[in-house]
Amino acid sequence: MKILVCISKTPDTTAKIAFTDNNSKFAEAGVQFIVNPYDEWYALVRALELKESGAATAVTLINVGGADNDPIIRKALAIGGDDAIRVNATEGDSFYVASQIAAVAKEGGYDLVFTGKETIDYNNSSIGGMVAELLDLPYISLATKLEADGSNLTVTREIEGGEEVDTLSAPAVISCQKGMAEQRIPNMKGIMSARTKPLTVKDPVETEVLTSIVAFELPPAKAGVKLVSADEPEELVRLLHEEAKVI
Amino acid sequence: MVLIFADQSEGQIKKQAYEAISYGAKIAEALGTTAEALVLGTVDHASEALAALGKYGASKVHHASDAGFDAFDAQVYTAAIADAVAASGADVVVFSHTTTGKAVAPRLSARLKAGLAAGAVGLPDTSNGFVVKKSVFSGKAFAQVGIQTAIKIISLNPNAFGVKLKEGSAEIAALDLKPIAGKVTVKEVNKVKGTVPLSEAELVISGGRGLKGPENWFLVEDLANEIGAATACSRAVADAHWRPHHEHVGQTGGAVAPNLYFAIAISGAIQHLAGVNRSKTIVVINKDPEAPFFKAADYGIVGDAFEVMPKIVEAVKKMKAEG
Numbered sequence: 001m002k003i004l005v006c007i008s009k010t011p012d013t014t015a016k017i018a019f020t021d022n023n024s025k026f027a028e029a030g031v032q033f034i035v036n037p038y039d040e041w042y043a044l045v046r047a048l049e050l051k052e053s054g055a056a057t058a059v060t061l062i063n064v065g066g067a068d069n070d071p072i073i074r075k076a077l078a079i080g081g082d083d084a085i086r087v088n089a090t091e092g093d094s095f096y097v098a099s100q101i102a103a104v105a106k107e108g109g110y111d112l113v114f115t116g117k118e119t120i121d122y123n124n125s126s127i128g129g130m131v132a133e134l135l136d137l138p139y140i141s142l143a144t145k146l147e148a149d150g151s152n153l154t155v156t157r158e159i160e161g162g163e164e165v166d167t168l169s170a171p172a173v174i175s176c177q178k179g180m181a182e183q184r185i186p187n188m189k190g191i192m193s194a195r196t197k198p199l200t201v202k203d204p205v206e207t208e209v210l211t212s213i214v215a216f217e218l219p220p221a222k223a224g225v226k227l228v229s230a231d232e233p234e235e236l237v238r239l240l241h242e243e244a245k246v247i
Numbered sequence: 248m249v250l251i252f253a254d255q256s257e258g259q260i261k262k263q264a265y266e267a268i269s270y271g272a273k274i275a276e277a278l279g280t281t282a283e284a285l286v287l288g289t290v291d292h293a294s295e296a297l298a299a300l301g302k303y304g305a306s307k308v309h310h311a312s313d314a315g316f317d318a319f320d321a322q323v324y325t326a327a328i329a330d331a332v333a334a335s336g337a338d339v340v341v342f343s344h345t346t347t348g349k350a351v352a353p354r355l356s357a358r359l360k361a362g363l364a365a366g367a368v369g370l371p372d373t374s375n376g377f378v379v380k381k382s383v384f385s386g387k388a389f390a391q392v393g394i395q396t397a398i399k400i401i402s403l404n405p406n407a408f409g410v411k412l413k414e415g416s417a418e419i420a421a422l423d424l425k426p427i428a429g430k431v432t433v434k435e436v437n438k439v440k441g442t443v444p445l446s447e448a449e450l451v452i453s454g455g456r457g458l459k460g461p462e463n464w465f466l467v468e469d470l471a472n473e474i475g476a477a478t479a480c481s482r483a484v485a486d487a488h489w490r491p492h493h494e495h496v497g498q499t500g501g502a503v504a505p506n507l508y509f510a511i512a513i514s515g516a517i518q519h520l521a522g523v524n525r526s527k528t529i530v531v532i533n534k535d536p537e538a539p540f541f542k543a544a545d546y547g548i549v550g551d552a553f554e555v556m557p558k559i560v561e562a563v564k565k566m567k568a569e570g
């Protein structure tokens with residue numbers, strides 16, 4: 001089985017969220033970028049484990065983005081993976097990105113496509129489902145566990161208030177979240193070998209975009225906390241009941 | 248026409264579907280059209296349960312009752328919903344951004360080449376195009392997403408709009424749809440019994456590492472039981488195996504948007520806030536006045552949770568007794 005792991009670049013979880021150009025762009029100045037945690041910790045590591053156990057034969061990383069994404073791709077390669085593909089495109093909505101991934105997945109004949117649950121910047125949780133539909137493949141979203149026996153898969157996914165266990169056969173698309181694997185810290189050998197792993201740059205296929213971001217906005221600032229003395233818990237209960245009306 | 252996918256599970260319409268219908272009805276009102284619901288699979292007491300969707304603003308409910316829809320397969324659902332969209336001539340399709348919505352809405356978007364606003368938090372603005380506000384950066388900002396296609400798909404963040412009750416009863420229209428052959432077999436469905444699922448909870452009581460060990464969770468549970476809340480925890484707590492992982496909220500855990508998020512002995516790290524900052528009211532109990540969580544809170548007590556929490560539970564009991 002060949003696995004294609006979708007890797008995206010996101011601002012660090014502690015990055016300051018601000019916008020420029022008349023609130024049309026995320027302010028990147030001074031922001032540190034990371035591999036989207038869901039992609040790195042869960043999708044990539046589970047793919048690597050499947051290769052280590054012999055269930056998978058190859059793990060390829062894919063990113064749709066500009067050349068400034070290469071350091072992030074190398075960071076992911078330092079954790080593992082045989083090679084990477086970057087589709088050279090800087091603009092485009094979820095459908096555009098998904099179309100690029102679907103084209104590569106089809107051409108390369110991958111048996112499994114792994115994505116993260118969502119990117120921590122745009123929180124769409126959309127790419128996996130779109131790729132699956134474009135390839136006419138089954139899709140298990142928000143997976144917390146995956147076992148492979150040959151091409152037979154047993155996948156556990158989150159549902160409201162619990163979980164569901166599904167069986168299916170590869171090829172399939174899976175979106176991954178906590179539970180799938182444990183985060184790995186890259187070691188020196190990984191970092192060194194990542195530098196020389198093949199990173200192929202491809203031109204995008206022609207695709208339409210269906211949506212565009214018109215503007216960003218920040219939520220209104222909180223009014224500030226109302227502190228109640230530790231000796232007056234009745235007052236807190238009263239405020240929650242009469243003022244906030246939540247209990 | 249605005250078509251709302253009303254998701255059911257084990258024969259019951261899901262709670263989030265009522266909110267999605269309320270939201271879709273409001274959109275229909277603004278567009279001068281009707282709001283109609285789509286239900287797939289077997290529904291208990293179907294004639295009453297489906298007619299009741301009228302109370303949220305659906306004038307009609309399209310019901311494809313084939314039992315082949317009872318087990319979920321995103322591919323099968325998508326094909327059916329696409330057929331229903333075509334048959335009904337819907338130009339806006341609404342989902343709830345739940346586990347089902349997240350699996351199906353993007354597939355439908357790719358299938359119909361219809362733009363999707365995923366995780367919407369507001370009504371579309373149609374004064375100049377069709378623009379939907381959605382949550383981004385894990386609740387730390389919003390984006391206005393313009394949808395450029397003829398058919399528009401929106402998945403609404405749970406608890407972002409609220410359920411709006413109206414008068415009325417929906418007309419039920421049987422929809423003759425057969426499921427396509429699916430490739431996924433559902434083997435088991437395991438729901439946490441007896442507790443409010445975190446993602447659906449309106450009240451959430453959450454504990455952090457400051458509670459020192461799982462044996463002290465009565466400090467969280469007593470209040471939760473008293474007010475009928477779900478329980479949650481920080482990642483530090485789940486990582487220490489004091490609490491199950493499904494209770495972990497934050498950037499890498501679940502995201503919640505309840506009316507009340509009550510945080511006990513949680514520092515309020517930015518990654519934790521990312522999962523809870525869409526809550527309507529945040530209460531923080533922490534012994535450290537400098538804890539970052541106070542900056543995100545609406546109400547707070549600086550104090551020792553071991554002393555404060557039992558008193559709060561007593562105060563709630565007293566309030567309930569007094570009515």
Ligand SMILES: Cc1cc2nc3c(=O)[nH]c(=O)nc-3n(C[C@H](O)[C@H](O)[C@H](O)COP(=O)(O)OP(=O)(O)OC[C@H]3O[C@@H](n4cnc5c(N)ncnc54)[C@H](O)[C@@H]3O)c2cc1C
Pocket residue numbers: 013037454455456457458480481482483484495496497498499500511512513514515516517518519522532533534535538550551552553
């Ligand atoms: C990439 C990344 C992703 C992450 N994702 C998440 C996530 O999804 N969710 C998450 O929660 N964390 C996440 N974290 C971890 C996060 O940074 C914090 O480490 C974690 O939230 C801390 O948990 P805590 O507040 O329970 O514990 P601590 O930070 O140890 O805080 C304990 C708090 O309890 C208070 N306290 C102690 N004793 C008492 C007492 N007797 N009474 C009252 N208060 C008391 C202390 O003052 C302190 O504020 C992530 C981190 C990274 C780097």
Ligand SMILES: Nc1ncnc2c1ncn2[C@@H]1O[C@H](COP(=O)(O)O)[C@@H](O)[C@H]1O
Pocket residue numbers: 005006007008009036038039043062063064065094097114115116117118119122123124125126127128
């Ligand atoms: N530009 C991209 N290149 C490659 N994979 C991506 C890209 N954007 C998103 N993904 C993948 O799709 C998942 C879901 O992203 P989203 O639908 O944008 O929330 C991410 O966790 C990644 O695995």
